[in-house]
Amino acid sequence: MLGLPPITVMSAFLVIPRADHDQLVIHAYQARGFTATEAAEGAKLAAEAARHGIRTHHALKALHLDDLFGSAVGGCVPGAEIEILPSRFAASERWNANRKLGQSVAYRAIDRAIELADQFGIAQIAVDNAFHYLWGGGYVMEAAERGYFAYTNCTSALAEVVPFGGKFPTLGTNPHSWGIPRAQTGDFPIVIDWATSTVAMGRVQALKREGKSLPPGAAVDAHGQPTTDPALVASLLPFGGHKGYGLSLLNEIFGGLIGGSLPTLRGRQLAIPGEKNTPVFYFQVIHPEALSGGNFACSRNQSDNLAAVIADILGHGNAAAMLPGQLEAAARQRSDAAGGLLFTAPEIAEFNDLAADLGLPAWDPATLAKVPLE
């Protein structure tokens, strides 16, 4: 053992107390002109993403996106007010977000959809002129923790995905997120949450750095021809062929109906006068009692019946199968047990760059608690 190098910081996650994380992130948002409430909502979503192991959508990504597409260039407008348009439909609302911070809009939409679902059993909020909301799974997870079945989709900023059978990227990576409550049986919420592209563009770049190939059917080159070489990748393909393509199309259809403009213009500088380049959000909440036929086998109640169905699916030798949301629930347990949010040393270094820009003290890796990397 003596010949081995000492354990370096890279081999562990460093633990940042949530209050410290939130203070820095709130500062960063406020320095960009966001209100205290917006900053707190942005920090909340970022903290929840980190807490649940969503390493691609925590604070560093959120602030990076704001630099690229957000408050720095007008895609996001600090302090913007949500305009609730009149609706003749009692269970539906139409919002003009006026490019307000996506996290603030999404948390409010979930709150309002829950209020409406309490009354109508199902409710929807359609949001035009949105900005990025980062992690759709976070909002439906919150609704699920409050006892509701929730769904959201959005149109992604850039068209990077080629329609099935086509050659040119005209679709966003267009994610879908569903959250299903299971608190009454003491279980973590099921959260089904993924983009409709086979892989993310960030994953392609990672494979390129690592000298690895993509799986077949994940991407095409500049000529629209399939490639597994990350260096040649120009665009992504939808997962699951025509089926994933249909799911990606669905977000564009919501976009078209809500008020999004041409997907190939979205998130880009507008070259065509009169067009729009903002994404849309769609939220839906269902009250589980509105679904219940009230006649569950073996006198089970609704929650116990769902638990019995899930146990059957994961039984019969299927113990190796996981539920969507299981990894997130495990990451959350790990974070909570560690007493904070887990980041890698390079992430801490990035946070410290941010702190330096804001004139705040750096986090000292030497003094931070550590937990082993998974």
Added chain:
Amino acid sequence: MLGLPPITVMSAFLVIPRADHDQLVIHAYQARGFTATEAAEGAKLAAEAARHGIRTHHALKALHLDDLFGSAVGGCVPGAEIEILPSRFAASERWNANRKLGQSVAYRAIDRAIELADQFGIAQIAVDNAFHYLWGGGYVMEAAERGYFAYTNCTSALAEVVPFGGKFPTLGTNPHSWGIPRAQTGDFPIVIDWATSTVAMGRVQALKREGKSLPPGAAVDAHGQPTTDPALVASLLPFGGHKGYGLSLLNEIFGGLIGGSLPTLRGRQLAIPGEKNTPVFYFQVIHPEALSGGNFACSRNQSDNLAAVIADILGHGNAAAMLPGQLEAAARQRSDAAGGLLFTAPEIAEFNDLAADLGLPAWDPATLAKVPLE
């Protein structure tokens, strides 16, 4: 040319006038004890499936399913009445279908959900104790033709699909269907409609007959190991890995919340007292106006905006990409141009067997109009 054999019946579709088709199918349903209304609704869905080229879900499949799982064994109850349970949620209804013919239940659910969506913008009908509804795409297509955005899913009769990461089939092939209206711009409805298994069990049997292999990742053998040999296939896999698995799970979650019992018992003889073996249906209808932010680029209206979005997606050299529902729309044009429903000679022979059983005259292939096979 003289040396070529004459064109055989196999090389063409035979055209059955819709009235003749409906008469036979209605007769078949009524002979099984279904009411005149149920028989007409069963014939309507079967005719629409055939008209739209859905060769896997037309009358022969419907009647075959009824033999295997339906009125012959108590899975479907002719003349059953739908019981509408009290709901405290104004935009939601909960129905006990009492195993009524699935097509009758589904058409009524779409009608009622449209009425509710007119009032609330969005509406849902949850149906417990259902029977097979055959072709989910048919119901959402009808809603779309009437101007509504519709969605349905159901739990499939048999658990044939292995959860991602598992070994044993505990999930149905669990389809999802979305219909999107486009009549205002003179376009066919977009209909996204597929099972969440990579392939159907019927396709595996066809590949076996043809001596062909399955695509990788589509199925497993009796030991839960991946196989591409159709002769070794014991169970199917979800499409798109964990993503399709999540979508399949979603139907089971609706099932668990509505009142379905253990997926591995569904559609089978009940060995466990007190359990249920009936599938569930879920229907949702959205009024498109409830989604509109009213602020479309270039002064477009909502329909024109959706058309512009779709044109952008299929533009840029993507002409070879198709819209979901395009093949069905082409088949419908072909059927309507031919003046009836198109069947192959073996299908006509099966219909004639059915007619003989019912004491009805056979259709004479020699006298039927023909159109070339696609």
